[in-house]
Amino acid sequence: xxxxxxxxxxxxxxxxxxxxxxxxxxxxxxxxxxxxxxxxxxxxxxxxxxxxxxxxxxxxxxxxxxxxxxxxxxxxxxxxxxxxxxxxxxxxxxxxxxxxxxxxxxxxxxxxxxxxxxxxxxxxxxxxxxxxxxxxxxxxxxxxxxxxxxxxxxxxxxxxxxxxxxxxxxxxxxxxxxxxxx
Ligand SMILES: Nc1nc2c(ncn2[C@@H]2O[C@H](COP(=O)(O)OP(=O)(O)O)[C@@H](O)[C@H]2O)c(=O)[nH]1
Ligand SMILES: [Mg+2]
Numbered sequence: 312x313x314x315x316x317x318x319x320x321x322x323x324x325x326x327x328x329x330x331x332x333x334x335x336x337x338x339x340x341x342x343x344x345x346x347x348x349x350x351x352x353x354x355x356x357x358x359x360x361x362x363x364x365x366x367x368x369x370x371x372x373x374x375x376x377x378x379x380x381x382x383x384x385x386x387x388x389x390x391x392x393x394x395x396x397x398x399x400x401x402x403x404x405x406x407x408x409x410x411x412x413x414x415x416x417x418x419x420x421x422x423x424x425x426x427x428x429x430x431x432x433x434x435x436x437x438x439x440x441x442x443x444x445x446x447x448x449x450x451x452x453x454x455x456x457x458x459x460x461x462x463x464x465x466x467x468x469x470x471x472x473x474x475x476x477x478x479x480x481x482x483x484x485x486x487x488x489x490x491x492x493x
Contacts, residue, residue, distance in 0.1 A: 326401030328376035405441045435476035442480040
């Protein structure tokens with residue numbers, strides 16, 4: 312009997328440098344321990360992780376976010392943005408000074424994707440990342456209004472009626488959950 316081929320799902324993660332892409336990739340892989348997070352260095356070009364879970368194989372392409380790489384991806388867009396099932400774009404909510412730059416990069420990617428015929432071949436998720444549980448205390452300047460304003464700007468770039476996507480608040484610091492049950 313021949314073993315049936317396992318489906319492969321490809322996830323592509325992009326965003327500015329330091330937005331948390333590599334940490335998210337490790338979290339998705341389940342390597343969520345402290346030494347792993349302490350080891351993350353700026354990603355050189357791209358980082359590829361492979362994960363086997365249940366009866367599928369997942370490949371995560373983590374695209375390095377520094378300016379030189381961003382330019383390279385946009386210039387040779389079709390070499391990098393091809394054959395993926397899910398695209399995750401990461402905004403660092405704690406990096407208010409670079410919201411505009413992050414939006415600009417996001418818009419450029421979306422416009423290039425829109426110019427293709429197969430825009431609906433994949434799912435799009437947007438992560439408002441570093442939305443840590445104690446964000447209100449550690450960064451009181453990041454108010455609900457600031458986040459809402461960012462969300463509005465994201466929605467203006469591409470409307471959900473044109474292409475469906477979801478926006479999530481994410482953080483790597485949610486590993487331990489404590490809920491009263493009794
Ligand atoms: N506060 C906070 N820091 C994070 C979070 N995720 C990643 N970081 C930190 O952000 C920095 C950049 O992370 P990294 O994954 O290398 O970002 P990348 O350049 O986008 O791959 C590191 O110091 C991480 O520890 C998060 O959810 N909350
Ligand atoms: Mg990285």
